[in-house]
Amino acid sequence: MEAFNYRKAGSADEAVSTLASAADGKFLAGGMTLLPTMKQMLATPDTLVDLGGASELVGISRDGDNLVIGAMTTHATVAGSAEVHSAIPALAALASGIGDPMVRNRGTIGGSIANADPAADYPAAVVGLNATVNTNKRSIAADEFFVDVFETALADDELVVSVSFPIPAKAAYQKFPNPASRYAVVGVMVAQTGDGVRVAVTGAGPSVFRASSFEDALGGNFSASALDGLSVSADNLNEDIHASAAYRANLVGVMAKRAVAAC
């Protein structure tokens, strides 16, 4: 790891201005991806702006038909929150399956979605539940937020403040974990939302995506059997030593059915 300047911001505004004054700065949320990356010298920022002092970024609240989760809220907090359990139990379950206890107690929702790891769990929740990502500048619809591998709609100086999840009628997340890393080889969030049925897939492609044929079928008949005979194309799905594209395509179907059954 290269030496770097450490700045702890007391508020979101201070974090943004501190970052602006750094030559090559980065926000530090839970650090669960950034710090290992720096240890491997794959990232060498000159300044880290720690968001841990910005208390307005932490917390879970109900805002009408939305559940609003502050960007610096840890996975463990989401997993253990009575508010989340009552509003969107699928979200609490998803958070409880991220990484290991250390990751869950340090990692945050804002850090996870800003990083946009193609195998992370939260992107499936944000897209599957049709959430809105609120930043210091604007609000971004879920379908616009994730762009590509480790790429989002966020500008370099843009900070995720919170994520608003419309409370669905039903939702469930099913994940096929990588046996080594326990990231999602495939993770599928299925939800009955005010916008209709949404099926969001993480892990399988370069970025989270919606399985529109599944959504159409489930819109007519919300049951696992509605997905019989349907599949996503293996074209453009990820391939690595753990799973071929064909296997991932299969797992998308299996996890989607299991998610519907779990709803």
Added chain:
Amino acid sequence: MAAAEPLNTGIGESVTRVEDSRFLRGHGNYVDDIILPSQTYAVMVRSPYARATVNGIDTSAAMGSGGVLAVLTADDFSAFGGLPCGWQVHSKNGDPMTEPKHPILAEGAVRHVGDPVAVVIAESKAEARRAAALVDVNYTEMSPLIDMQGAVAGSAELVHSDTPSNVCFDWELGDEAATEAAIAGAAHVTRLELVNNRLVPNAMEPRAAIGDYNTANGEHTLYTTSQNPHVIRLLMGAFVLSLPEHKLRVIAPDVGGGFGSKIFHYAEEAIVTVASKLIGRPVKWTADRSESFISDAHGRDHLTTVELAMDANGKFLALRATTLANMGAYLSTFAPSVPTYLHGTLLAGTYTTPAIYTNVKGVFTNTVAVDAYRGAGRPEASYLLERVVDLAAIETGIDPVELRRRNFIQPDAFPYDTPVALTYDIGNYQATLDMALEKTDAAGFEGRKAASAARGKLRGRGIACYIEACGIAPSNIAGALGARAGLYEAATVRVNPTGSVAVLTGSHSHGQGHETTFAQVVSDTLGIPIENVDIVHGDTGKIPFGMGTYGSRSIAVGGAALANALDKIVLKGRQIAAHLMEASADDVVFKDGQFSIEGTDKSVGFGDVALTAYVPHNFPLETLEPGLEETAFYDPKNFTYPSGAYVCELEIDKETGVIDIVDFHASDDFGNIINPMIVEGQVHGGVAQGVGQALMEGAVYDDNGQLMTGSYMDYCMPRADDLPNVTVSNHVTACTHNPLGVKGCGEAGAIGSPPAVVNAVINALGDYGVKHIDMPVTAHKVWSIMNANGN
């Protein structure tokens, strides 16, 4: 005198582990915990390429970096030798194996990713790390040899340019002609090609070493994560650095797991030893986990074709196995012995196969060195044998249990000479198999299978019978087979004046629990509580010359040395007691800590005898030396032969291929057992590693020689929730040739479990006509096979 209260700390008691008190409270003392005054830190510069020439190394920028004390390259080690190999195998034509130099630091070429090229020593680890990135090595990258079949092809380029080929040795064992004849005439021959997957040992504690040179007396101390400190002192002192023993002390303190990978002498040990003298300060090196993946010797990595010939009744007639065994880029300390004498000799297994022939080629490749890993050759033998037997059962339609029974060596056939050089002293293979079948309700399997099917799962059941050879011995035979070391063990029993006891043993505990088990042997023999016994190990400055711990040898060889030393203590104690009681030593018996004369009420306690030995006022000084301290060196007459039968039952999810082990039973014959709880723990750990090999673990190199599975993100170590609830049972046939009747238990779990698991997978996939799936049998592989064309 009233009978002594029972101690409950003797042989056969599940005494809780003495050492756990310090381990569980964080009071262990591992190499990296040791901080010496003025200590400095070493960081290795390692090759990023699998095969390259090193045209030059510019260390100037690194030298100028903050806190740097020295940057060393091969030029700084030119006065020293290469790392030695401790076992010389001969090819079938009589030629000795090819033994290319294994330099401490790369000399003009690098041969695997992770090959050390230079070392930076600095005031802090961070400064050393920063400077290491500034060492400018000028490489010319070349196309590496990764695949073994490619490496042995006639046209292949050479891993070592000064060798005739990449074949290190071309070894054989057994009667080739008789085996060929039996195969040619057999009613049925089952043939199988299989891979024994390469594993990364992944001890919980990464390797570490501290060199500490004392300028006052010219003595070097090396603290190192070793399973055998005396072996390291001998190898490094005599063969690498030319240091005499009395100027080199090697200390292996608490060590957090080894599994074989900490047997070997590694370059870093020599580097910190030399560097400490150069800079006049202690030098510490501690591997990080990424470094461990590319510098610890790996395990297994065999490519084998096996043929099993049978008569019409399923009686085995002959077995032939042809293997390519990966040596990696350099010969690690005991690498050549693993696929040869620890593998070929086990190919009879538990069966009466009359003709066996094996040919093993050791192959150099541009990968990390491969050496002993829990089981070391014996898991590979057990795996190929139990897989081909299971496949033979499928092909002949004979039930796999029945096929094994028809071919077992019978309990009355011992001692039994196999056609591959071993003499089994004792065993009862039917007994452990019967026990394993009964414990796992063999009769109820079809019902359970139907229940699984109703839930959409494929249920499979696999059995595997294994035998292993532990406690490599005797030294003279091992020497004739190529060992360059003795294979005895030493123990000193030092009775203190007030009756407490220190045992100084050459065995080394790095998780096995010797401080408990060895103390139980003392407690049992001398009738004293284990609180009064200290087990001292791991310091060449304290312990007698001993060979350390590997190959399940500690209790079978080290324990035997201890038992013999204790016998000497009792013998001398009887003479002292006889003097005190004015009797003949022949009339003195020793029981429960009391020396007494049978038929009388005369008695004297062990503590009084000990005190008398050191305060010899009333002592037969004319015939006996004062003191009560005895040493025994024990060289076994034969290997020990633990054996057993393992049963695995599992379910496969048809939609995903995921395998869930739902029942696992290990039935073992370890001979007499000192501590059943510790033995069960050893079996659990071995099974965890065996299940890991069978279903999860596998080191994968890409064509450029980069280790694709270089971290826990991609190398799948089994975790608690991956593992079944393992149950165990034991049948005892006591070893016939050591004083405790023990056989050893450290490796059995890792030997018996991989074939049991894979046999169960193939059994579950019976409807798919699958003959074999190579390990690790991942969900992805299983699904792909179930969904291949035609399925």
